Amino acid sequence: MVLSRFWLTIFISSILFIVVSFCIGGTYATDFVLNGKKDDPILISEQYLEELPKFLQDSIQKSDEKSFTINRDTTNIDTTYVFKNKTVKVFSGIQKSDGLLPTCKNTLFDLILPLIAYLAFFCGLMQLLIDSGASEKLAKKLSPVFVKVFPSVPKGHESISYMTLNFAANFLGLDSAATPFGLKAMESLQEINPDKERASDAQIMFMCLHAAGLTLIPTSIIGYRAVENAANPADVMLPCIITSFIGTIAAFLIVGIRQKVNFKSASLVVTLMTLIGAIAGLLFYVNGLDLIEKNFFTGNLSGLLLIGIIAFTLIFAFVHEKKFTALNTTVFDSFVTGANNGLKTGVTIFPYVLGMLAAISLFRNSGLFEIISDGIAFVFSHLGVSKEITDSLPVALLRPFSSGGSRGFMIDSMRMYGVDSLTGRLSCIFQCSAETTFYVIAVYFGSVKIKNTRYTLTTMLLVDLICVLAAIFVAGWFF
Incomplete structure (x- = not known):
């Protein structure tokens, strides 16, 4: 009985936390929870290229892979900008475990x-x-x-x-x-x-x-x-x-x-x-x-x-x-x-x-x-x-x-x-x-x-x- 209730608590509290976080803008996408893989980068936003600062636009366009990584803080995961299909996807952090x-x-x-x-x-x-x-x-x-x-x-x-x-x-x-x-x-x-x-x-x-x-x-x-x-x-x-x-x-x-x-x-x-x-x-x-x-x-x-x-x-x-x-x-x-x-x-x-x-x-x-x-x-x-x-x-x-x-x-x-x-x-x-x-x-x-x-x-x-x-x-x- 204790194990069953603990299992339900983990499941329900996690789902509620995901939904609330998404609704208040704490997370941009939820797909990683279902389909993501451990250590994959996490999508945190998506913007049009012209909305980014000028130096980012230039760096992305000059890159052969149409992407640019900023080492914002040596103690944190890098932020990566990927330009594809007219938009720039911003990734930061890595997934803790498989979806x-x-x-x-x-x-x-x-x-x-x-x-x-x-x-x-x-x-x-x-x-x-x-x-x-x-x-x-x-x-x-x-x-x-x-x-x-x-x-x-x-x-x-x-x-x-x-x-x-x-x-x-x-x-x-x-x-x-x-x-x-x-x-x-x-x-x-x-x-x-x-x-x-x-x-x-x-x-x-x-x-x-x-x-x-x-x-x-x-x-x-x-x-x-x-x-x-x-x-x-x-x-x-x-x-x-x-x-x-x-x-x-x-x-x-x-x-x-x-x-x-x-x-x-x-x-x-x-x-x-x-x-x-x-x-x-x-x-x-x-x-x-x-x-x-x-x-x-x-x-x-x-x-x-x-x-x-x-x-x-x-x-x-x-x-x-x-x-x-x-x-x-x-x-x-x-x-x-x-x-x-x-x-x-x-x-x-x-x-x-x-x-x-x-x-x-x-x-x-x-x-x-x-x-x-x-x-x-x-x-x-x-x-x-x-x-x-x-x-x-x-x-x-x-x-x-x-x-x-x-x-x-x-x-x-x-x-x-x-x-x-x-x-x-x-x-x-x-x-x-x-x-x-x-x-x-x-x-x-x-x-x-x-x-x-x-x-x-x-x-x-x-x-x-x-x-x-x-x-x-x-x-x-x-x-």
Whole structure:
């Protein structure tokens, strides 16, 4: 219900803002909202050539392309005058994201189809884990801990192995593998959910822990910083790990208190301390490496572990081939069956993702997001928060809505303020230590057709806020 109302609020408020802005002359054209593409120039007016100042007329007429660009302010986008069909069109600024119709198209071709491919492959591997008995063995070994965190999940239930694989994939920065594992976990949890249209406690706990995005190797962030010629591309690695760990602990405590989890459980305490020790040991090891060694380690660890997971699955399936025979199937046929299920899951979640991204497209292009973002930055600046922090806030504000949009702001902040500035580094930590909340809710709950998400959205947004505050503190501590 909360998600539905929030979605309607975004849609309706954006449309009203567009209409009002057009009526009062705040925008000259509305077509860009529907058909424009990201980074396209925005049409702000159209005039006859003779109405322009003389120097502009001369400059346009002398240009071979019948256009002229004025660099009015080095901090703003250039204004371009284009003479065509007896009129001069004036463009200024660039579009923040694709329009509504291109978003619909790109959601299918650039997002859903690649996602379906990932789902098909990894769901095929998961089917091998199920039929070979590997997932059952993993679930039994982890049950003592998971029954404390997820009391409603039966001991040894297959969802435990799927959640483990999802957390591990996120931990290692394996986004392509994390989503299929997570969707399979949601489907498995849905099987034991007594109310099929209402999120269960286990599903909420899983979603909120997933949203915290505990990350060990922020591979993509390091890659973007390397492209922008950072002095040490991996220097944000430790802050990213610490911030995402704080978010994970916060998510566990917030949801755990509400679900009355027994925090005094010995197995839970031991597991938590082991995890903290492992992260601390890894941080100590990585911190002792030089620049080349860090780049080599962070660049290869995730890839090698993913290859290792694939190899283990196939070898384990081969060794236990008799189990496939007992199920009247083969290893390859089992893989195909799982891949087919992944394909069906991708088709199921498409409408949910499309609806959410379409709303976000209108929200960004309407200009409403910029007003809200600038307003928050203004408030923070008057509270004594440094300009370096307020300049990076757009990344934090947009992250729950759009990973691509926040990534664009991150890259822009590195280029505008310097890749090794506090703003550039903090933007990277924001991008790494939070989840695309609305997209994730649409995908995961949409895959099992849950309508009532209960307190999931508010908790995930609270965790996002905690990650933002933690990122600011950690960045200030490190840099």
